[in-house]
Amino acid sequence: MSEQNIFTDDRKGQAEAWFRDFRDQLCSALERCEDDTSGPNGMSDLAAGRFERTTWNRGGAADQARSGDDVMRGGTDGGGGVMSVMREGRVFEKAGVNVSTVSGEFSAEMRERIPGAKDDPRFWASGVSVVIHPRSPHVPAAHMNTRMIVTTSGWFGGGGDLTPVFENDAETAQFHAAYKSACDAHSDVADYDKFKAWCDDYFYLPHRQEPRGVGGIFYDNLNTGDWEADFAFTQDVGRAFGDVYPALVRQKFDQPWTDEERQAQRIKRGRYVEFNLLYDRGTLFGLKTGGNTDAILMSMPPDVAWP
């Protein structure tokens, strides 16, 4: 066995508690957006959207929820999570926030691919993942996640990215600046330029020769040896999203839209579907190894067009 793993049980508890706390903060911030909009295009007739929570158990009715965000599917065993979904809100047509903590053993095939799993297939993983599809074509869609994974080794991963229908330079700059600040505040462990490029590289549709959105950051296998520093950075990645995304939403959420703009959004969402089903590693892995389909495909947009 390896030397003492710095990803201790106490630290697992700290991470898990933080992911839950972040979920609560983010859901509240998004629900406040629902309360505060004037409701363009008649949306104020709708009730302000609220998240509904569903608890699920691994091996039970549902499996790990967000696509692309974890490597735990395909293993065996325990744990579970809470999936929070808002549907048909004034601002958010569909938004999902999933927190999960699972443990078990990786399959033989996975052991070869996962750091630290070759000689001991046991793993523990906890994380939060978020996919948001706003109703307004002026409000950008978004995705984020952070996670901690423990084998005989351990690491953090995560990131966030923005998918506007109509790109707006100021909005894009504001989003990137939030992540740059988070990275720069943790420059001992985080490399903004590298993480930004990693995101651009991952969220790309070769068959369209199009990026999925305007990017953000993406990182994985982060273990500098300083657990506290890596965890602090991961928390700030979450906080950056939790601060900047609702702010971006509020800049646009009262702005009315036309049918043509809505149709452009529905077409753009088709690209999101294409990415998730053709390329997203977590989605494909989950669907092809018996993960819970409804949970994995919670990320799919509610209303899509290929005209």
Next chain:
Amino acid sequence: MSEQNIFTDDRKGQAEAWFRDFRDQLCSALERCEDDTSGPNGMSDLAAGRFERTTWNRGGAADQARSGDDVMRGGTDGGGGVMSVMREGRVFEKAGVNVSTVSGEFSAEMRERIPGAKDDPRFWASGVSVVIHPRSPHVPAAHMNTRMIVTTSGWFGGGGDLTPVFENDAETAQFHAAYKSACDAHSDVADYDKFKAWCDDYFYLPHRQEPRGVGGIFYDNLNTGDWEADFAFTQDVGRAFGDVYPALVRQKFDQPWTDEERQAQRIKRGRYVEFNLLYDRGTLFGLKTGGNTDAILMSMPPDVAWP
């Protein structure tokens, strides 16, 4: 080289001419449906739908159109086709009929996988492919194709399948009976039970544990040594579809639908998207080898929901 190939230039010409003729017959039959409906749910306010034709050249602006229906993408070279698309009809929300004849050389990787291509990578291929997404949730979606491929060997392939939103035993039986008649009339070369099972096996979504639709027939690599008989069967596979599908459409095309039925259709179409992007061999191969994306994804439904 092999002995004299029975897939002669004269026979290529016969097949190509027939695929075009079938396209004309089918498009006319579908346009007559557009003319003849009373237009439930206000659809008679729309102009009767018409197919618009776009000519494309291989290596030019577009590549082979229908997903899943040919193995020509990824090779090099010449030829092209005509894509006929009807959009926003009274009956057909989106329908595509593509005829193509292409030739060239298979890539090194493909040579190993394609019968008769190992020592001589040249190929010729011609075919017709059809994807129909009706507006009414009562009218089933449908897909069909037939093709002839020539290497140092040669063969026919094709089939058709039906995807209703609400399964109706009589309708399903009528569809299957049409293909059974076509196969039984050519029992020297066609095995209905085998071709039906092949279709069921192919159009299945493991992650949903659901068939895509109610099936039909699917066959490939058909070369019994009697070209005339194989071609006659392939023609009857096309004719069977061309007769039965418009008849099924007419049984339901004046029947009004509810918003709930429409939503069920939009969700069912999501399954169609999932199948095409996750499993359909032609779609994946085409998109990942630089085929023309717009043409390949012409099969995608126009209006889809993942609520």
